[in-house]
Amino acid sequence: MHSKIEYFDYNTRMDTQHLRAFLLVAETGSFSLAAQQLHLTQPAVSKRVAQLEEQLQVGLFDRIGRHVSLTEAGLALLPHARAVAQELEAARQSLRDLSGGVAGQLRLATSHHIGLHRLPPLLSHFSRTFPEVQIDLDFMDSEQAYGLIMRGAAELAIVTLAPVSEPSIIAQAIWRDPLDFMVKRGHELLQQTPLDLRILSTHPAILPGLNTYTGQIIKGLFDRHGLQLQVSMATNYLETIRMMASVGLGWTVLPRTMRDKTLARLSIPKAPLERTLGVVHHRGRSLSRAARAFIEALRQFGDAAPPTASPAGPAGG
Numbered sequence: 001m002h003s004k005i006e007y008f009d010y011n012t013r014m015d016t017q018h019l020r021a022f023l024l025v026a027e028t029g030s031f032s033l034a035a036q037q038l039h040l041t042q043p044a045v046s047k048r049v050a051q052l053e054e055q056l057q058v059g060l061f062d063r064i065g066r067h068v069s070l071t072e073a074g075l076a077l078l079p080h081a082r083a084v085a086q087e088l089e090a091a092r093q094s095l096r097d098l099s100g101g102v103a104g105q106l107r108l109a110t111s112h113h114i115g116l117h118r119l120p121p122l123l124s125h126f127s128r129t130f131p132e133v134q135i136d137l138d139f140m141d142s143e144q145a146y147g148l149i150m151r152g153a154a155e156l157a158i159v160t161l162a163p164v165s166e167p168s169i170i171a172q173a174i175w176r177d178p179l180d181f182m183v184k185r186g187h188e189l190l191q192q193t194p195l196d197l198r199i200l201s202t203h204p205a206i207l208p209g210l211n212t213y214t215g216q217i218i219k220g221l222f223d224r225h226g227l228q229l230q231v232s233m234a235t236n237y238l239e240t241i242r243m244m245a246s247v248g249l250g251w252t253v254l255p256r257t258m259r260d261k262t263l264a265r266l267s268i269p270k271a272p273l274e275r276t277l278g279v280v281h282h283r284g285r286s287l288s289r290a291a292r293a294f295i296e297a298l299r300q301f302g303d304a305a306p307p308t309a310s311p312a313g314p315a316g317g
Contacts (some may be wrong), residue, residue: 006019014090020267021048026078027151031070049166086285088150104131106290109145109157110137113238114277115259118175119158122301126294133290141236142213149282155291158298160213161278164222174302177258179217179273181266184248190264197225197271204232204250206241214275218253221271266270276304 024034025045033260035042054059060074088217110119115137123135138148141158149157149169161171181200183189192199208215210231212281232250235241238258245252246262253273259265281287281297289297 015052015073016047016084018052018055019084020051021045022074022077023081023085024050025061025068025216026070026081027153031068042143042300044247047173055234055291058133066162082152089152090157101132102289102293104288104290105134105136107136107154108138108150108294108295109140109144109154111142111159112139113255114158114160115139116239116254118277120299122297125301126297126299129297130293133293143211146280149280152282152285155281155285155288156294157280159280161276161280162213163216163279167297168283169280171278172298173276173304174298175276175277177275177277177302179214180259181251181265181268181273182245182254182259182263183251184246185262185264187251187264189251189266195266195268197222198228198270200251200266200268201227201229204230206233206235206244206250207231207240208238208253209234209261210235212236214253215274217273223275246267251293278304 001104020169021034021038024037025031028034028037031045031049035045037044048234049060056077059071060077062069062071126133127135130202138154142148142157142162144156145154145159145160146166148154148170150166158174160177161173162169189195189200189203201239207218207229210216210219210229215234219229233244238254241252241257242254242260242263244250245254246260251266255275279295281291305306
């Protein structure tokens with residue numbers, strides 16, 4: 001019996017490098033993309049996954065041509081692998097913090113809009129104040145950034161806050177971001193008096209994707225009035241939306257700060273729109289000193305007074 005217990009323990013011991021390879025293949029859906037992130041060759045990543053499968057005596061991925069998908073066993077292992085990765089990172093961070101200084105790597109995720117219009121002065125200030133912190137900044141949709149936080153792949157995300165609560169996420173409001181209805185200067189809608197949502201609903205709109213947080217805010221407003229949107233074009237890039245609206249392809253809704261000389265504001269009575277931009281992190285993750293310092297810097301640069309921590313935040317996109 002004693003020897004059987006030792007044999008079982010030896011064969012079920014999982015190497016953290018193997019788990020890391022498994023996680024990245026599962027999250028990217030690709031052995032080659034996982035290899036790029038690990039700075040390894042694809043055969044090396046395949047070998048690590050194969051060794052893990054051999055240890056567990058189960059197949060973790062179905063490989064059909066170039067398509068990779070998790071098996072039932074892989075899906076069962078995934079949340080546990082994520083939990084192990086988060087605990088290991090928390091342990092490393094605790095050891096780093098013993099040194100006392102604000103240093104090390106800080107991985108952030110943010111949207112293109114926030115990265116262009118909100119973060120530059122803050123990043124400049126933070127880099128001068130904490131030169132020993134190496135910031136790894138990834139640009140993506142707010143919805144994707146939430147996914148990274150959920151998986152423990154980023155420590156903080158500076159994003160449009162989600163309209164629906166997620167118990168595992170702590171969100172802090174940083175900036176109020178009023179949204180305005182806009183249209184090309186000289187557009188026929190500017191001559192409509194009075195102008196309301198019903199009239200807008202009969203004209204083509206260029207909007208953020210309705211699956212985004214900002215899109216959900218806009219759609220929710222029209223839904224509450226029993227109106228259908230006539231979306232002629234949709235994209236998640238607000239700069240692209242501004243360009244298409246500025247050449248007269250339709251009306252749009254954009255952050256007030258994005259209105260330039262090519263666009264005019266449409267005054268719609270009793271239809272205020274606003275989203276909230278903020279920072280989110282995983283409730284179960286111990287934040288590094290660098291992350292805590294970055295959150296404090298965000299508060300100093302923010303205007304959402306007072307910044308509050310909650311399981312969820314106001315809507316955005």
